[in-house]
Amino acid sequence: MKNRHQRVRDLFLLHLDEELSGRHRKRVERHLADCPDCRSRLERLREVWRDKSGRIIFPREAVWNAIAERLDSPSSLGPVRDPAVRPARRLAAAAVFAVFSAAVGAFLGRTAEAVLQAGQAAQAESRLIMARELGLDRFQVLTDENVWNRLERPAREAERE
Amino acid sequence: MEESLFERMVRGDPASFREFYDRHAGAVFTVCYRLTGRREDAEDLTQDVFLRAWSSAREFRGEAGPATWLYRIAVHRYLDVTRRKKMRKILSLDFRGAPEIGDSKSEPIAAAREEPSRIHERNEVERILRRAMEDLPERQKTALVLQHDGGLSVEEIAEVLGLATGSVESLLHRAKKNLAARANPLLNFF
Numbered sequence A: 001m002k003n004r005h006q007r008v009r010d011l012f013l014l015h016l017d018e019e020l021s022g023r024h025r026k027r028v029e030r031h032l033a034d035c036p037d038c039r040s041r042l043e044r045l046r047e048v049w050r051d052k053s054g055r056i057i058f059p060r061e062a063v064w065n066a067i068a069e070r071l072d073s074p075s076s077l078g079p080v081r082d083p084a085v086r087p088a089r090r091l092a093a094a095a096v097f098a099v100f101s102a103a104v105g106a107f108l109g110r111t112a113e114a115v116l117q118a119g120q121a122a123q124a125e126s127r128l129i130m131a132r133e134l135g136l137d138r139f140q141v142l143t144d145e146n147v148w149n150r151l152e153r154p155a156r157e158a159e160r161e
Numbered sequence B: 001m002e003e004s005l006f007e008r009m010v011r012g013d014p015a016s017f018r019e020f021y022d023r024h025a026g027a028v029f030t031v032c033y034r035l036t037g038r039r040e041d042a043e044d045l046t047q048d049v050f051l052r053a054w055s056s057a058r059e060f061r062g063e064a065g066p067a068t069w070l071y072r073i074a075v076h077r078y079l080d081v082t083r084r085k086k087m088r089k090i091l092s093l094d095f096r097g098a099p100e101i102g103d104s105k106s107e108p109i110a111a112a113r114e115e116p117s118r119i120h121e122r123n124e125v126e127r128i129l130r131r132a133m134e135d136l137p138e139r140q141k142t143a144l145v146l147q148h149d150g151g152l153s154v155e156e157i158a159e160v161l162g163l164a165t166g167s168v169e170s171l172l173h174r175a176k177k178n179l180a181a182r183a184n185p186l187l188n189f190f
Helices: A004-009 A012-016 A022-034 A036-052 A061-072 A086-134 A144-160 B002-010 B014-036 B039-055 B066-092 B116-134 B138-148 B154-161 B165-186
Strands: none
Touching: A004 A022, A004 A036, A004 B165, A012 A022, A012 A036, A012 B165, A022 A036, A036 B116, A061 B014, A061 B039, B002 B014, B014 B039, B014 B066, B014 B138, B039 B066, B066 B138, B066 B154, B116 B138, B116 B165, B138 B154, B138 B165, B154 B165
16 A cells, blocks of 8 residues: 555656646645655656656667668668568468468368268269169169169050050 | 658668768667667667668658657567567567666766766666666557657657557556656665
8 A cells, every 4th residue: 555655756757747637736736845755856856857858869870880781782772671571571471371372272172072072972872762762782783774674664564564 | 951851862862861860860769779778779770760761761751750750660660579579588488587778878977067976866766767667568668758758749659659649648647657656666865
């Protein structure tokens, strides 16, 4: 549990940037009026926080030299290409495409196989039903001759009679 | 004028690019350094930012100022690299902790007339604030660095981060409150 000093100190940076709402600002100001320790802390923080704003650090000349070296390379004429990144990206894209293609291919292959298998099963089932109707053994080859002898011939003979 | 500098850059004139670099390198490097916390990382990031600026000068529409445009490249590259680093850490279970930010070369240099104890105290306060800033959530830290070190307005930060101004205000408010809460217990004023 934070004490009242800590709760006010948590608002110090917002107070320094004048971003506190009226109620909170008044609370901080009231506390500071009665608390020399917090007042001292705020002043020391103010020096650093305010002083930091707008302070610029310059890079070493080596940074420009490295950039200039890249500009001088033939690949950087016109828009600069990042040789470290581009081939890796191309490879990654090719790998993703290959994996995707393989997945789609596998899916379609499986689908085609499933359809084929389903068709073959249905055909086999219908042949089995017909074989049963003809009184054939299930392993006997179902030929046009069987069908003719068992179905068509008796029907034709009956017509003739 | 910045426009004509850009026109020359688009034509591929290296001298104009050097002029553009000299004009913005300090601001970009400061933000990169405050984001990464390490001079070497900031130098790499600065180099990357300017090479990308050179390659995409044609795409600069001039809706925002050149500095805002450069900051946007820097922030996106920084967040991209940070995400990848985090992913690598997760994958390799490599928890070496936060990067060191106590780079003496870039630590504040207080006025020579100040007492050494005073200089030491100020440097210590700044070091603590910077360390606490390192631990802020990335977006809070980025918004705060852009405002505090980049000198950007809320509108410009919104442009860089692709957020509404209200969201940036809320992000900055949380960042400053969090930063003070993290730094205060460490600020023992001798």
